[in-house]
Amino acid sequence: MSGTPAPLDPRLLRAFLAVAEELHFTRAAARLYVAQQALSRDVRRLERELGADLFLRTTRQVTLTPDGERLVPYARRVLAAQDDLLAAFRQARPLLVDLNSPGLVTGRAVLHLARELAPELELMARFESGLTWAAAEIAAGRLDASFGRYAGLDPALRAALDHQPVRHEPMAVLLPEHHRLAALEEVPLDALAGERVYAGAGNPRTREWTDLAHRLFQGRGIEVAPPAPLAIGDEEFRRIIEKSGDPVLVVVGFPALPGTVLRPLVDPVPLSPVSLVWRKGLVHPGLDALRRAAARLTAERSWLRVPATAWIPAVDRDGASAGT
Structure with a gap:
């Protein structure tokens, strides 16, 4: 019987989405205000945790793999839910x-x-x-x-x-x-x-x-x-x-x-x-x-x-x- 899957760090999903939308690691790193090396490390960690390659990387371009394209809408929903949760608790309940x-x-x-x-x-x-x-x-x-x-x-x-x-x-x-x-x-x-x-x-x-x-x-x-x-x-x-x-x-x-x-x-x-x-x-x-x-x-x-x-x-x- 398999164990409970380890939870994904939302930071990794944000790193993935930035690269998926920019299709460029340098621009994505600048958008997130992090070093490119740190961004690349987060993407590789996410790929290991999911057991899937998310990007095809060459010296000229970055493109999404089929698994990467499949992940995009899930990542957006997860991060939107997290943003909604944080916004709700920034505004104190009665x-x-x-x-x-x-x-x-x-x-x-x-x-x-x-x-x-x-x-x-x-x-x-x-x-x-x-x-x-x-x-x-x-x-x-x-x-x-x-x-x-x-x-x-x-x-x-x-x-x-x-x-x-x-x-x-x-x-x-x-x-x-x-x-x-x-x-x-x-x-x-x-x-x-x-x-x-x-x-x-x-x-x-x-x-x-x-x-x-x-x-x-x-x-x-x-x-x-x-x-x-x-x-x-x-x-x-x-x-x-x-x-x-x-x-x-x-x-x-x-x-x-x-x-x-x-x-x-x-x-x-x-x-x-x-x-x-x-x-x-x-x-x-x-x-x-x-x-x-x-x-x-x-x-x-x-x-x-x-x-x-x-x-x-x-x-x-x-x-x-x-x-x-």
Whole structure:
């Protein structure tokens, strides 16, 4: 059984076509900006690899053999396909960026600035729920970047990803407007003692957020609310809130919903660590623009500052939030 044929170097085909079209080695070498000796060597190598004579050479002229004439259209198609491939990849494909939700502030601000920094690129927003889901899509190559709590991901998944810390985002609670705490301008954490607070429990897409809630509520007498039906869209989400009456753990930039009030958490101020996350080894000018935009906003707005009165999980502070 014969083995797999060795691949042909496109350079050899370009050398062949130049000679076939010029029927003159000196002119063909000048056209390719190579020495005539190097061109002759490439043609001889191609003849050896194909096992066929491609040219008849005399002191007066160069002509194609029947095998040479047969090769011309194949060589042109191969080189045209290579040129098309290279042209396609010189023009960057759209970068797919998950922002989690249309109303969340951090990712949207970074994406907006990245588009200003690189207007020639196409950065396409996606709106899916949860970094756990998005990270798996990134690792599988179906998504390019997302935002969220990197330290809350499974270590095996983190091994396939890189990240850049962007912000420590203050957390809040979304309350039904008739809730006992709705009249407060800010809600102390201790005031939630005895409450059930919804934090995505049971939603496989948002495990990193549920883990953050467990860490925050531990030892404070606050219960993570049991799983609720997965609500798709603001109307269904608001209906679930009204039906359960439970506060919802969110960030301060969470979009307002009719029939609810948003109240920042204090004493201490809990912080949700947000990173820009992408697939390890990804090279794309759109990712470069996102990283530049994130770095600028982080610096200008002091997004990574941790006040002495703030709370942040030790796992986020001590290891997983170190930038790459």
